[in-house]
Each structure stands twice: as C-alpha cells, then as structure tokens.
Amino acid sequence: MAELFIEHMAKAAAKLDFEVRAYVVMPNHVHTLVKPRQEIYTVASMLHALKQPFAKVLIGKWKTSDSRKLMALREVSPQGKLVHRFWQAGGGYDRNLYGTKAMWAAIDYIHVNPVRRGLCEHSTDWPFSSAKAYAEGYDPLGLVTLYSDWS
Secondary structure: OOOHHHHHHHHHHHOOEEEEEEEEEOOOOOEHHHHHHHOOOHHHHHHHHHHHHHHHHHHHHHHHOOOOHHHOEEOOOOOOOOEEEEOOOOOOOOOOOOOOHHHHHHHHHHHHHHHOOOOOOOOOHEEEEEEEHHOOOOOOOOOOOOOOOOO
C-alpha cells in the first residue's frame, strides 16, 4: 500500500506540477512536504489529486478481495448514503512554510516519524520515506527534489 501511495504521489506531482521535497508513509498516516512550481495553486487541488485516485484504487481492490478492510471504511454520508471513506474527514495540518529553518525542521520531523513510532532505529532504515534520499544526496526513485534553494 505504501508503494502504491508513493506511485500516486509521483503522478499527482507531475499532473499538478509540484515538487515533492520530503515524505514518509506510515502505517496509519502520511506526511508530505511539497513545493508548487506554479505561482497560483491551491492546496485543495493538490490534496485531491493525491488522495482521491489512491483511495479509489484501494477501495476498488478491496471490493473484490478483502471485505473486512472495506467494512472498516464504511460510513453514512450527510445525505444518508452508504460510502467508503479511506481518508479521515476534515482538514489535516496543512500550512505554508517560510524560511530555511522552518523547512529543515519540517523535513526532520517527517523523517524521524518512523523512529519515534519504534518502526526502525534510524530514519534511513524506513523504506517508505525520503530520508535515505537526503542521506545519500540523490533519490533513486526520482521523486524527491532535494534541497538546493528554497526560493
């Protein structure tokens, strides 16, 4: 599932022309740091392009293969319709960051998440993260735009 999310993130970045600066996919949530390349953009459109196709693919798979997982996603919409919701309703913790110090603090926070959760000893050990790309100075997936200039 994490690999599929990373694939969808790459597609969304290409579609909406934004850079992925850092990410981590955790067992129950994700963190991303992105930089739009366009002067005019909306966070909502980036989130929609990232989340919706991924959720549709997973829900479609689970409709044919894993009814237990699908049952866990069931909820009744405000209109009274039974729906399957993969992502938690409501806003996340989206915000704009300014300055090099804030950017590095966000990258560090993102990368240390698996360590804090006890999933690995070093952030570079977690396979679903950009931490190793930063440690090695390049991203073999070609997804992450490493720090060069925050402007």
